[in-house]
Amino acid sequence: MASAAASLSTICTSFTTHCAISNYSPKTPFSQSTFFPFSRTHSLSLSFQPTLSPRLPLLPPKSSDTAQALSDPQPATQLVQSPPLQPPSWEPGLFAVVMVGGRQYIVHPGRWITVQRLKGAKVNDKIALHRVLLVGTDTSCYIGRPVVTNAVVYATVEEQGLDDKVIVFKYKKKKKYRRTIGHRQPNTRIRINSIMGYENYPKVTMDDIKDEDKES
Amino acid sequence: MTRIKRGYIARKRRTKIRLFTSSFRGAHSRLTRTITQQKIKALVSANRDRDRKKRGFRGLWIHRINAIIGKNKKKQYNRYSNLLYNMYKGQLLLNRKTVAQMGILKGNCLFMIANEIIT
Numbered sequence: 001m002a003s004a005a006a007s008l009s010t011i012c013t014s015f016t017t018h019c020a021i022s023n024y025s026p027k028t029p030f031s032q033s034t035f036f037p038f039s040r041t042h043s044l045s046l047s048f049q050p051t052l053s054p055r056l057p058l059l060p061p062k063s064s065d066t067a068q069a070l071s072d073p074q075p076a077t078q079l080v081q082s083p084p085l086q087p088p089s090w091e092p093g094l095f096a097v098v099m100v101g102g103r104q105y106i107v108h109p110g111r112w113i114t115v116q117r118l119k120g121a122k123v124n125d126k127i128a129l130h131r132v133l134l135v136g137t138d139t140s141c142y143i144g145r146p147v148v149t150n151a152v153v154y155a156t157v158e159e160q161g162l163d164d165k166v167i168v169f170k171y172k173k174k175k176k177y178r179r180t181i182g183h184r185q186p187n188t189r190i191r192i193n194s195i196m197g198y199e200n201y202p203k204v205t206m207d208d209i210k211d212e213d214k215e216s
Numbered sequence: 217m218t219r220i221k222r223g224y225i226a227r228k229r230r231t232k233i234r235l236f237t238s239s240f241r242g243a244h245s246r247l248t249r250t251i252t253q254q255k256i257k258a259l260v261s262a263n264r265d266r267d268r269k270k271r272g273f274r275g276l277w278i279h280r281i282n283a284i285i286g287k288n289k290k291k292q293y294n295r296y297s298n299l300l301y302n303m304y305k306g307q308l309l310l311n312r313k314t315v316a317q318m319g320i321l322k323g324n325c326l327f328m329i330a331n332e333i334i335t
């Protein structure tokens with residue numbers, strides 16, 4: 001865990017507090033909710049920084065770590081048994097465009113996104129998203145028409161929460177009409193685990209473009 | 217009837233409004249009557265602009281897609297209109313936000329898509 005935190009800090013110093021806290025926080029659902037405002041702003045800024053994509057894969061699953069804590073009270077063994085940082089076999093720069101709740105998201109394995117509330121989903125439920133519109137890597141692209149067949153994005157539900165409050169204020173001037181309503185939109189936070197099933201789909205590579213440029 | 221003074225009822229109500237308007241400029245955060253008016257205007261604007269925001273972003277994405285696509289001078293078709301037409305013909309479901317974001321973050325992908333579709 002110490003080496004993991006160190007390597008994380010070298011990748012990106014501005015987020016060490018967030019990463020360190022998520023390493024050493026008590027393994028309860030409330031710890032995640034207190035860091036929700038941090039990670040929210042981070043996620044908004046993250047979408048414009050492509051080079052930082054491998055930064056947030058670390059996700060010590062809460063149940064397994066508490067089980068280890070019960071069985072092995074020594075912190076040394078707990079540190080050794082933590083899951084590896086980098087997911088083992090992703091192609092570099094793997095991402096997908098997925099349609100959830102009527103909106104499209106660019107999705108990387110290991111990161112989380114906030115979507116419209118999924119009814120009936122409980123925390124730590126596994127979810128499979130089937131509407132995958134595009135899968136891409138550093139070198140190639142699988143363009144779905146409209147969907148990449150057999151591609152699935154697996155995710156876990158992290159939290160069912162509410163957006164920030166929005167005050168809906170209706171007002172008509174000179175007619176003595178005003179109404180104040182507060183509204184919090186329910187949402188669900190999802191952690192993306194993996195993107196699978198796209199290998200057999202016809203793909204496009206940068207080489208094709210270069211060949212065409214050379215020909216023309 | 218016993219005499220009742222109003223006390224600080226009005227002041228309590230106005231303090232909340234004053235807190236809302238605390239960062240406004242000049243008299244709009246200092247004078248009581250202006251404060252109430254400015255809070256109303258601010259909330260009405262927020263309401264209206266929440267819908268405007270959606271329009272604004274869509275225009276921004278279209279503008280960005282046009283700018284990025286216009287870079288391949290070798291191709292005959294380097295315009296947003298052509299790209300969208302071919303996307304609808306090829307039955308892609310990607311919306312403008314995704315295409316614009318991909319153009320910024322993963323430029324290769326956007327050129328690959330454009331190359332695939334536009335022929």
